[in-house]
Amino acid sequence: xxxxxxxxxxxxxxxxxxxxxxxxxxxxxxxxxxxxxxxxxxxxxxxxxxxxxxxxxxxxxxxxxxxxxxxxxxxxxxxxxxxxxxxxxxxxxxxxxxxxxxxxxxxxxxxxxxxxxxxxxxxxxxxxxxxxxxxxxxxxxxxxxxxxxxxxxxxxxxxxxxxxxxxxxxxxxxxxxxxxxxxxxxxxxxxxxxxxxxxxxxxxxxxxxxxxxxxxxxxx
Amino acid sequence: xxxxxxxxxxxxxxxxxxxxxxxxxxxxxxxxxxxxxxxxxxxxxxxxxxxxxxxxxxxxxxxxxxxxxxxxxxxxxxxxxxxxxxxxxxxxxxxxxxxxxxxxxxxxxxxxxxxxxxxxxxxxxxxxxxxxxxxxxxxxxxxxxxxxxxxxxxxxxxxxxxxxxxxxxxxxxxxxxxxxxxxxxxxxxxxxxxxxxxxxxxxxxxxxxxxxxxxxxxxxxxxxxxxxxxxxxxxxxxxxxxxxxxxxxxxxxxxxxxxxxxxxxxx
Ligand SMILES: Nc1ncnc2c1ncn2[C@@H]1O[C@H](COP(=O)(O)OP(=O)(O)OP(=O)(O)O)[C@@H](O)[C@H]1O
Ligand SMILES: [Mg+2]
Numbered sequence: 001x002x003x004x005x006x007x008x009x010x011x012x013x014x015x016x017x018x019x020x021x022x023x024x025x026x027x028x029x030x031x032x033x034x035x036x037x038x039x040x041x042x043x044x045x046x047x048x049x050x051x052x053x054x055x056x057x058x059x060x061x062x063x064x065x066x067x068x069x070x071x072x073x074x075x076x077x078x079x080x081x082x083x084x085x086x087x088x089x090x091x092x093x094x095x096x097x098x099x100x101x102x103x104x105x106x107x108x109x110x111x112x113x114x115x116x117x118x119x120x121x122x123x124x125x126x127x128x129x130x131x132x133x134x135x136x137x138x139x140x141x142x143x144x145x146x147x148x149x150x151x152x153x154x155x156x157x158x159x160x161x162x163x164x165x166x167x168x169x170x171x172x173x174x175x176x177x178x179x180x181x182x183x184x185x186x187x188x189x190x191x192x193x194x195x196x197x198x199x200x201x202x203x204x205x206x207x208x209x210x211x212x213x214x215x216x217x218x219x220x
Numbered sequence: 221x222x223x224x225x226x227x228x229x230x231x232x233x234x235x236x237x238x239x240x241x242x243x244x245x246x247x248x249x250x251x252x253x254x255x256x257x258x259x260x261x262x263x264x265x266x267x268x269x270x271x272x273x274x275x276x277x278x279x280x281x282x283x284x285x286x287x288x289x290x291x292x293x294x295x296x297x298x299x300x301x302x303x304x305x306x307x308x309x310x311x312x313x314x315x316x317x318x319x320x321x322x323x324x325x326x327x328x329x330x331x332x333x334x335x336x337x338x339x340x341x342x343x344x345x346x347x348x349x350x351x352x353x354x355x356x357x358x359x360x361x362x363x364x365x366x367x368x369x370x371x372x373x374x375x376x377x378x379x380x381x382x383x384x385x386x387x388x389x390x391x392x393x394x395x396x397x398x399x400x401x402x403x404x405x406x407x408x409x410x411x412x413x414x415x416x417x418x419x420x421x422x423x424x425x426x427x428x429x430x431x432x433x434x435x436x437x438x439x440x441x442x443x444x445x446x447x448x449x450x451x452x453x454x455x456x457x458x459x460x461x462x463x464x465x466x467x468x469x470x471x472x473x474x475x476x477x478x479x480x481x482x483x484x485x486x487x
Pocket of ligand 1: 240249267268269271272274275428
């Protein structure tokens with residue numbers, strides 16, 4: 001059973017999974033980072049409170065986040081087709097993964113930015129900083145370790161979701177696990193695939209924590 | 221008030237009121253406060269905890285927006301300024317804080333660079349200037365350190381260097397020495413005195429420590445429950461306090477008297 005074809009397939013699965021995870025996380029941040037910033041800034045304790053904008057964004061985030069991923073995946077098939085040209089395979093899966101990740105990322109970013117000491121923000125305001133400068137230099141600069149921890153959590157979550165997409169032929173390790181474990185009863189292959197998924201998540205987690213600890217200067 | 225009296229006033233506060241509204245009730249933190257500060261002065265504002273000192277000083281750069289009244293700084297009514305005008309005006313009104321408020325993820329030097337970055341000064345220039353400022357507060361050896369690696373007194377020095385980077389006309393100090401031990405307090409007060417004398421910066425000092433006022437202030441205002449009780453030179457107010465609130469504060473602060481002895485003084 002463990003012939004070259006099998007190993008090649010697993011390697012291909014790892015490649016596809018990482019491809020989906022990394023790209024979806026990247027596009028997720030393209031949407032989620034501005035979203036999170038907007039949430040943190042317009043919150044009533046934020047630097048530019050705006051109840052209307054906050055409530056609208058908050059509502060959208062909650063709605064999208066409460067849709068189970070598999071349902072979201074099916075719901076956005078028309079969009080996926082329009083963007084990618086087909087609705088299955090790793091590249092197509094990036095579309096629903098990105099949409100699922102964005103509001104989650106928005107919340108993570110929002111909570112990271114809200115951790116920044118209000119006194120430091122006031123110091124920047126008292127220096128005559130623009131809102132834009134406060135966002136980039138104070139909010140993001142001061143919360144960068146927390147943001148990085150957020151990235152590792154997002155990577156792990158997106159990787160998990162990408163495996164779920166295997167159910168509908170999303171490609172990657174999840175796809176392999178489903179095909180072999182569920183349809184063909186080759187439990188061994190499924191277990192090996194799962195172990196690889198767990199190891200990947202651990203690796204990402206470990207890397208992220210290492211990096212964020214290196215970048216953190218709050219303690220000696 | 222005639223213009224003659226006003227032209228050397230760098231800060232004028234007129235009928236300032238601040239009310240914090242909550243769902244249940246409203247809290248009157250400042251009630252019809254009026255006073256003015258001369259250019260070059262070191263002006264103390266004293267009062268018990270909750271008197272409204274922080275609220276008052278935060279109204280001077282509009283970190284707190286007054287409910288009514290006027291704050292006139294260098295003949296400009298701050299409440300009448302546009303957002304952009306206020307932003308530029310704030311660059312000339314420095315503020316230091318009880319808990320220093322340095323950026324934890326930036327080195328000491330980069331902290332001092334922040335106000336210069338805000339003003340768009342090129343990197344080379346701002347680093348040179350920051351280094352010069354760091355020297356002036358005696359911390360040039362700490363340029364690469366992070367705030368968490370410094371003592372409280374050192375952090376406040378960095379905060380002072382940072383605030384001087386904008387070459388302010390006014391320096392607001394909200395309990396700037398309250399987190400420090402007496403010895404360190406002394407060195408920070410000496411530094412503030414130097415700044416006032418050498419750079420001519422007008423300093424407003426908020427404190428509940430009477431010795432801080434005695435040490436460096438020329439004028440003092442007594443705030444009690446949001447009401448400005450009396451103002452005057454430090455020697456006037458300290459040797460001859462007129463109001464009940466001032467007497468209580470000053471007799472309590474001058475010696476280690478017990479509450480009863482204070483009560484005797486106050487009568
Ligand atoms: N943002 C706020 N919302 C509601 N109430 C506030 C707010 N800030 C201050 N207050 C209230 O206003 C009053 C004056 O507070 P302030 O902080 O100005 O006092 P203070 O004289 O600086 O006291 P301390 O010496 O303890 O710092 C207090 O009763 C306080 O609870
Ligand atoms: Mg206070």
